[in-house]
Amino acid sequence: MTSALSAAAAGFGTGLSLIVAIGAQNAFVLRQGIRRDAVLAVVGICALSDAVLIALGVAGVGAVVVAWPDALTVVGWIGGAFLLGYGALAARRVVRPDGGALRTDGEAVGSRRRAVLTCLALTWLNPHVYLDTVFLLGSVAADRGPLRWTFGLGATLASLCWFAALGFGARFLGRFLARPAAWRVLDGLVAATMVVLGVTLIAGS
DSSP states (O other): OOHHHHHHHHHHHHHHHHHOOOOOHHHHHHHHHHHHHHHHHHHHHHHHHHHHHHHHHHHHHHHHHHOTTTHHHHHHHHHHHHHHHHHHHHHHHHHHHOOOOOOOSOOOOSSSSHHHHHHHHHHHHHHHHHIIIIIEEEEEEEETTHHHHHHHHHHHHHHHHHHHHHHHHHHHOOOOOOSSSHHHHHHHHHHHHHHHHHHHHHOOO
């Protein structure tokens, strides 16, 4: 039970670290939340899409490792290097902030159908989402062996919590995330998490 909880907690932390970043998808969800426009649909699409992609990553990378056990070493080194790179970029933003923040201005989406289509495009046409959820999360999950699906469940829960908080808590989070200083704090946490995970993944390879 303790191992399962540990794997789920690790999945939650890893998933949250990869999802929490300034980007078009997060800005869109926050903007919809502030306007109270198709929030449930948008949050549902983002969370469900992540769940599908995470499952593909856990299943895909896990299948490769089962078929070719030595692949775990290769996946560990490559995934660890990517995580360390992510951590370095986040640390750089802490030391040298670019003044970034989530912007919620812009034209209104105008209809539920348009909001859904926009959300689908921002989610599935973003190449980074495949690197984050499929390869990186799949790589870290593979290192958990039989508990990789528990890890994936934790990452899926992190996605649901983040997008629900962003969409339904938009009126509070909008003021908080509009401050560049808030992103320095978040980037610091992300950097620390990514570096620890990257080192752990490489050390275990």
